[in-house]
Amino acid sequence: MSRVGRSEALELLREAPLLELGRRADGARQRLHPDGLVTFVVDRNINFTNVCTCQCRFCAFYRRPEDPDGYVLTHDEVLAKIEELVACGGTQVLMQGGLHPDLPLEWFEDLFRKIKARFPQVQNHSLSPAEITHLARISGRTVAETLKRLRDAGLDSVPGGGAEVLVDRVRREISPNKIGWRRWMEVMEEAHHQGMPTTATLMFGATETDEDLVDHLLRIRALQDRTAGFTAFIPWTFQPDRTELGRAEGIRKTGAVRYLRVLALARIVLDNVPNLQASWVTQGDKIAQVALRFGANDMGGTMLEENVVAATGVRFRLDRDRLVTLIRDAGFVPAQRTTTYEVLKVFSP
Amino acid sequence: MASRTLPEIAAKLEAGDRLDEADALALLTADDLIGLGELADRTNRRRNGDRVFFNVNRHINPTNVCVNRCRFCAFSRSPGQEGAYTLGRDEVLARAAEADRAGATELHIVGGLHPDLPFGWYRDLVAEIHERFPRLHIKGFTAVEIDHLARMGGGSAERVLLELRDAGLGSLPGGGAELLPEPVRSRICPEKIPGARWLEIMEIAHGLGLRSNATMLYGHVERPEDRVEHLRMLRNLQDRTGGFQAFIPLAFQPLHSDLGRGRGTTGFDDLRALATARLYLDNFRHIKAYWVMLGEKVAQVSLHFGVNDLDGTVVEEKIAHEAGATSRGALTRDELMALIEEAGRVPVERDTLYRPVVRRGTHWTVAEGRA
Numbered sequence: 001m002s003r004v005g006r007s008e009a010l011e012l013l014r015e016a017p018l019l020e021l022g023r024r025a026d027g028a029r030q031r032l033h034p035d036g037l038v039t040f041v042v043d044r045n046i047n048f049t050n051v052c053t054c055q056c057r058f059c060a061f062y063r064r065p066e067d068p069d070g071y072v073l074t075h076d077e078v079l080a081k082i083e084e085l086v087a088c089g090g091t092q093v094l095m096q097g098g099l100h101p102d103l104p105l106e107w108f109e110d111l112f113r114k115i116k117a118r119f120p121q122v123q124n125h126s127l128s129p130a131e132i133t134h135l136a137r138i139s140g141r142t143v144a145e146t147l148k149r150l151r152d153a154g155l156d157s158v159p160g161g162g163a164e165v166l167v168d169r170v171r172r173e174i175s176p177n178k179i180g181w182r183r184w185m186e187v188m189e190e191a192h193h194q195g196m197p198t199t200a201t202l203m204f205g206a207t208e209t210d211e212d213l214v215d216h217l218l219r220i221r222a223l224q225d226r227t228a229g230f231t232a233f234i235p236w237t238f239q240p241d242r243t244e245l246g247r248a249e250g251i252r253k254t255g256a257v258r259y260l261r262v263l264a265l266a267r268i269v270l271d272n273v274p275n276l277q278a279s280w281v282t283q284g285d286k287i288a289q290v291a292l293r294f295g296a297n298d299m300g301g302t303m304l305e306e307n308v309v310a311a312t313g314v315r316f317r318l319d320r321d322r323l324v325t326l327i328r329d330a331g332f333v334p335a336q337r338t339t340t341y342e343v344l345k346v347f348s349p
Numbered sequence: 350m351a352s353r354t355l356p357e358i359a360a361k362l363e364a365g366d367r368l369d370e371a372d373a374l375a376l377l378t379a380d381d382l383i384g385l386g387e388l389a390d391r392t393n394r395r396r397n398g399d400r401v402f403f404n405v406n407r408h409i410n411p412t413n414v415c416v417n418r419c420r421f422c423a424f425s426r427s428p429g430q431e432g433a434y435t436l437g438r439d440e441v442l443a444r445a446a447e448a449d450r451a452g453a454t455e456l457h458i459v460g461g462l463h464p465d466l467p468f469g470w471y472r473d474l475v476a477e478i479h480e481r482f483p484r485l486h487i488k489g490f491t492a493v494e495i496d497h498l499a500r501m502g503g504g505s506a507e508r509v510l511l512e513l514r515d516a517g518l519g520s521l522p523g524g525g526a527e528l529l530p531e532p533v534r535s536r537i538c539p540e541k542i543p544g545a546r547w548l549e550i551m552e553i554a555h556g557l558g559l560r561s562n563a564t565m566l567y568g569h570v571e572r573p574e575d576r577v578e579h580l581r582m583l584r585n586l587q588d589r590t591g592g593f594q595a596f597i598p599l600a601f602q603p604l605h606s607d608l609g610r611g612r613g614t615t616g617f618d619d620l621r622a623l624a625t626a627r628l629y630l631d632n633f634r635h636i637k638a639y640w641v642m643l644g645e646k647v648a649q650v651s652l653h654f655g656v657n658d659l660d661g662t663v664v665e666e667k668i669a670h671e672a673g674a675t676s677r678g679a680l681t682r683d684e685l686m687a688l689i690e691e692a693g694r695v696p697v698e699r700d701t702l703y704r705p706v707v708r709r710g711t712h713w714t715v716a717e718g719r720a
Contacts, residue, residue, distance in 0.1 A: 018653045018693070019390060022383045256646035257653070257692045286616030287646045293382040322612060329615045331380030 004269050009214045013265050018257060025264035025295030032274060033297045037346070038327045039275075039337040042320065043092035043125075043301035044085040047308065048073045048111075052098025054130065056175035057245035058164070058206055058238055060311040062098050072100065075111050082119055085304055092301065092339045094159055095126035096308075105139040105146060109153040116154035123339040124154050128162035129187035133179050144190050151194055157339055158191045160199035160234060166219050167212040174206050174245055185223055192229025197340055200230050200273070204262055205238040205254030206245060213262060217269040224272045231341055232275035232298060235262055236282040239312035256287045260294045267295025275341060281309045285318050289326040298337075299323055355384045358628070362388060368629050373577045376625040382617060389624035389655030396634065397657040401689045402699040404660065404706075405682055406455035406488075407448035411436045411474075415461030417493075419527070419538035421569055421601060425461050435463065438474060442481065449482045452711030455701045458489035459524055468503035472516050479517020486519040486701040492550035492561075493525035496542045506550050510557050520701055521554050523562030523597055530578040533571045548586050555592025560702065562637075563593050567622055568601035568614035576622070580629050587632045594703065595635035595658055598622040600642045619647050620654045627655025635703065640680070645688060652692045658699075659685060 004012070012021060051070040052062035063070035073081075082093050093115070108127070115124055127135075127150065136146040147155075164174060166181035179187075188198050200220045204213055224230050237254040240246025259279075267276050278296035280288035281303065288299060302320050324347050327334040334347040353375040361368060368376075379385045412435040415425035426433035436444075445456055456478065475487060490498070490513065495506050503509035510518075528534055529544030542550075551561055563583050567576055587593050600614040600622075614622075627636045637658035640648035648659060680688075682698075689696040698706040698713075705716040 018650075019383055019386050022386075026383055252687060255649050255688060255691045257649050260650065284644065284646060286614075286619065286644065287650065288616075290382065290616040290620065290647075290650060325612065326615055329617050330382070 003271065006214055006218060009217065009265060009269050010210055012268065013210050013214065013261065018261060021261055021264035021268070022294045025267035026293050028267045028271070029276070029295050029297050036331075036333050037335045037343065038292055038297055038299060038330070038332040039335045039341065039343065040299040040320075040323055040327075041092050041301045041337055041339060042085075042088070042090040042304075043094055043339075044081060044090055044304040045301075045306050045308070046073070046078055046081050046093060046095045047097050048078060048095055049097040049100045049103065050307075051100045053101055054099045054134075054175065054177045056164075056178060057248070058174050058203070058240075058243050059308075060239075060242040060313075061308045065101055072103065075114060078111060079114060079118060081305070082115060082122060086119055086122060088304065090302075090304065091121065091344070092123045092125050094301070095124070096128055096131065096159065096161060099131060099134040101138070105135045105141070105149065108135065109149055112150065112154035123156045125157045125159055125339045126155060128159060129184045130162040130179050132158070132187050132191075133183060143187055144194075147187070147190055147194055147196070151196060155196065157196050157231075158188070158198040160188075160201040160230070160232075163201045163216075164203045165206070165208045165212050166216045167208065170206070170208045170212050181219065185219065188229065189223060189227055192223075192227035197229055197231045199232045199234055199277075202233070202235040202262075202266070203238055204235065205258070206251060207249065213265075214269070217266055221270055221272060224270070228272070230273050231339075232277055233266055233270050233273045234277040234279065234300065235259075235266055236279040239282060239309060239314050241313045243312060256283060256290075259283055259287065260291060263291055263296060264294045280318050281306060282314065285322060285326055288318075289330050292327070292330045292332060298341075299327065352378075355379060355381055355388065359388055362392065362628065367631060370577050370581055373580060373625055373629040374573055376628060377573045377576060377621050379621065382620060385621065385624045386654045389627040390653050393627055393636070393655045393657055399693075399695045400657065400697045401652055401692075401694040402635070402658040402697050402703065403682075403685050403689065404455055404699050404701065405451075405453050405708075406457050406660075407444065407451075407453045408457045408459075409436075409441060409444050411441055411458065411460040412463045412466070413461050414463045416464050416497075417462055417538065417540040419541060421527070421537050421566060423602075428464060435466070438470075438477070441474060442477065445478050445482055445485060449485055450711065452708070452713055453485065454706060454713060455486045455488055457522060458487065459491055459494065459522055462494065462497040466501065468498045468501045468509060468512075471498060472503075472512050475513055475518050476516035483517075487517055488520045488522055488701050489513075489518055491522055491525035492547045492554075493542055495521075495550050495554075496546060507553050507557070510550075510554050510559060514557055514559055518559070520559055520594075521551070521561035523564040523593075523595070526564045526579075526583075527566040528571050528575055528579050529582050530575055533575045536570055537566075544582065548582060551592070552586060552590055555590035560592050560594050562595045562597055563633075564597045564599050565622070565626075566599045566601055568618055569603075576625075577629075580626065584630055584632060587630070591632070593633055595637045596626050596630050596633045597637040597639050597660070598626060599639060602642060616647055616650075619643050620651055623651050623656050624654040645680070649688050649692050652689065652694050659689060 049072040050063045136143045240251045277298045277300045278288040278291035324334040333349045335343045336345045498509045499506045603613045635658045638648040638651045638656045686696040
């Protein structure tokens with residue numbers, strides 16, 4: 001089957017009826033995952049600091065260095081949180097935070113070593129390209145050296161956050177202080193070369209055009225052709241409440257139909273990225289379930305803790321039992337996975 | 350019985366054959382959500398095109414005092430119980446006045462079965478609202494309340510309906526149907542009128558020229574077969590009277606009620622219920638998504654699964670929210686229209702009888718002719 005190009009992708013996004021997109025995406029999902037498994041990971045997000053010099057306009061989580069309610073977790077606090085995760089059968093910790101001006105690379109190396117020593121079974125899936133670039137800058141090293149040091153300290157893989165939309169015009173509008181799209185790609189390419197898999201995300205519904213969305217997908221696809229290092233793609237929608245961008249531009253929350261259209265398009269275009277995650281955190285459990293017929297084959301994490309989307313006032317809850325029920329009810333077989341998509345446990349259908 | 354496949358059902362629909370109960374059961378349990386959606390969407394658009402109706406209404410719940418203790422309900426209170434309330438006549442009128450000023454076209458009035466409020470109180474209230482705000486369509490009183498009012502001095506259900514109609518009642522909502530067939534009905538609402546009585550009162554209302562809606566409460570203890578039987582009972586009555594305007598499945602809200610699986614419906618449940626209704630209830634023109642219970646997101650997606658009506662700019666919704674619904678209490682007209690447009694459909698404001706409304710701000714008129 002020939003690949004979907006830019007103009008066809010645009011036409012699909014703009015013109016195709018919702019259910020036709022769903023039909024095609026479901027077919028693509030079926031070809032990639034004929035076993036009918038729908039996976040999830042038991043994980044916890046730990047945001048070690050909310051202090052951030054980047055101050056993206058779409059973010060309700062960050063605090064300025066001078067703000068009184070900024071925080072930095074101690075290593076012991078982080079370790080205690082991971083202990084809780086392990087106690088409920090969790091396998092993945094996702095640590096991300098603001099770009100703190102004073103937390104040096106050594107702070108992370110030290111923390112990652114402690115985590116590996118105490119919890120060797122836990123997969124350390126942490127730090128986005130913007131954070132890695134920030135650490136390289138403040139430590140006076142290259143991105144490659146920084147990644148190598150972090151990997152040697154225990155970093156297993158890199159989450160795909162901070163991609164937002166990989167088009168610099170959009171980035172200037174919504175996150176003017178953040179790295180550009182090329183730098184984001186360079187960090188991911190280097191991580192892939194060093195043997196660390198990563199994911200890729202998309203945050204849409206802010207100021208991007210349809211063309212920008214399609215270009216984002218094509219840029220991910222092009223790097224994946226070279227490295228095959230992306231394990232999953234994770235689109236979600238901008239949550240405008242309590243954000244500067246939402247207030248200033250009067251942006252309405254993106255609806256579920258648009259979400260499903262973009263999700264389905266991602267499955268159709270990203271023929272080389274194996275997994276597509278539904279975002280229950282931004283869509284709620286009902287639409288995340290419906291997403292399983294619009295191309296998604298993974299429900300992401302159970303997220304014992306999540307702070308960033310919650311800062312916008314959006315708080316959906318989901319536990320493992322409900323997740324299993326939703327997957328079964330949609331006609332799939334639930335399975336718990338690792339960060340790198342190895343199946344740990346298959347639940348009865 | 351071997352279950353029907355979607356292609357078999359599609360062939361029946363193409364041939365113009367009526368679906369039977371085995372078809373409905375297969376649709377209600379279909380894994381192929383997209384296939385189900387395609388059938389329901391095609392059927393809906395043949396009938397209703399790209400248009401999706403909404404209305405600007407206000408809910409008034411005059412009392413939460415109720416002699417029934419339905420197990421799924423978190424709204425009702427016993428007389429004298431903490432949190433029990435009954436609005437005074439002036440409070441109801443003030444809400445009606447506010448709705449009228451805000452440009453609403455409809456009042457949706459339902460409440461508990463109060464043990465002391467006589468029929469005359471309700472009849473006089475309807476008469477006064479109608480006299481003071483003649484343009485507001487009063488859609489009020491479920492069949493359950495009509496039965497109660499008959500016993501509260503109204504005489505027969507027929508007399509109650511006649512007197513309310515003559516006082517200004519415009520139509521009946523579809524509530525109180527819950528799940529009509531036994532034994533489920535006795536398990537979830539043992540004191541409520543039987544399903545046969547609910548249907549009987551609807552038939553009387555239709556006979557008097559009062560139109561009504563029909564609902565179905567699902568996602569608690571029922572089996573898919575019970576839902577099919579519920580739909581069959583409604584379709585049979587509609588064949589005789591033609592008096593139902595819209596069918597509205599209501600997703601059970603488990604959080605604060607003492608019944609059910611405790612977790613509520615799934616997205617698949619909700620979309621299957623709506624799509625199946627569109628296909629099996631071939632004599633219902635309108636299938637309505639009640640966003641207060643479904644959430645805005647599922648309601649929006651349902652516009653591609655057979656739904657042609659999105660209710661409504663509900664102001665001050667109490668019943669679903671007491672039960673734990675997390676949607677917002679009200680959507681503005683602009684928000685509702687944006688929801689429909691983002692789904693690729695054309696929003697059309699309607700009045701209670703599905704006539705298009707032409708609106709400028711709070712001023713509105715009904716366009717000529719029926720939709």
